[in-house]
Amino acid sequence: MSFLDLLTHYPGLLPSIVIGVLLVFWLLTIVGLLDHDSFGPDWIGGHHHHDVDGLPDMLLALGLDRLPFSIVVSGVAFYWWLLTMLATALLLPLMPLPLWLGGTVVLAATLVVAVLLASVSLRPLKPVFAVNDNGTRETVLGRTCRILTLSVEENFGQAEVVVGNGTHLTLQVYASAPNRLARDTQAVVLSFDAQRRRYLVAEYEPP
Template sequence: MGFIDAALSYPTGLLSALLAVVLVYWLLALVGLADFETDGLEWQADVDAGELSGAAALLVGLGLGGVPFSIAASLVVLLAWTFCCLAAMWVLPTEPGLLMQIGAGTGVLLLALAWGVLLTSRLIRPLRPLFKTHQAQLNADLVGQPCTVLTGSVDEKLGQAEIKQAGASLNVRVWAASPNDFKRGSTARIAEYDAARGRYRIEPV
């Protein structure tokens, strides 16, 4: 069987229609008419499948979470279509009779989808960190954390300190009631956040 015949015949024809939809979707995304990151169907790898419903919960359970739905679905369709098309070219023509070919085609379709899901779950693993949502840290979240004074002194008007964070450090404005013993290199504790002036009050550890 030739490539065109295999792509249009059962069962590959069903996946060919889905693949055409996928191609149109990515063409729209390419010109800016669709956004693959905000299609409303993405989920994160650390979401509990019990908190989802329908197809989303099913696909998360299959290991397809952590990336936008459009990426996972596109990979599944592409991989399943490739498997199904090759089987239609080399395996299905050997089956005698129409009923045998339909039965074998259905089996090939199910096997192609299972293979597509399995391989996709492995391919998207290194992509998950790229789509992980990081919640912005609030100013109040820094209260209670230790910091290191960067300025020569700290008073009611002037002060700067560094707060160690995972992978980075934050330089923030600080103040403290005078008199105090703060100097460059002193360790202090963030006591409260002054939202009106955008600075933190520090106190001795």
């Protein structure tokens, strides 16, 4: 079976579609049309929403509770896709089951393993995203920052601020509309909205 066949036939087709959607998402993020928190619930800072069918508790047990939803999904999807491709090529032909049943078993088993692999490989990234503690808030408030996204809306935007000894922090930000904030423009951090888990910024006017 060729690689193209693996991509376009069951069971490999399902994780391939997920990877394709995520690639589009990250391309839009790179060009500044989206930020990595623009979909899914937000568990940065350890705020667990226990009304989501126990999913945050599972993330807590796996050590993924302080990572953005997009990072967790991307990590799991990558491993799911890779393992499914390998299992479909190497193991599925050996299984004495109909294709639909064997494929379903492969998808379920590889998804479980993918979650475990993602928990191991993504866990070291937690300190990168755990920047919303009280010390960090007080450090960045009142500082100027550089906008990273193409625009800043009332529920969307990212900015970079330099603190301490040159440490660069990426903040999830928002601003009142309309505004002239765009990529590489300067803004000032005014306050932190605990409900939105975002910093309010405004156009910076040099003295």
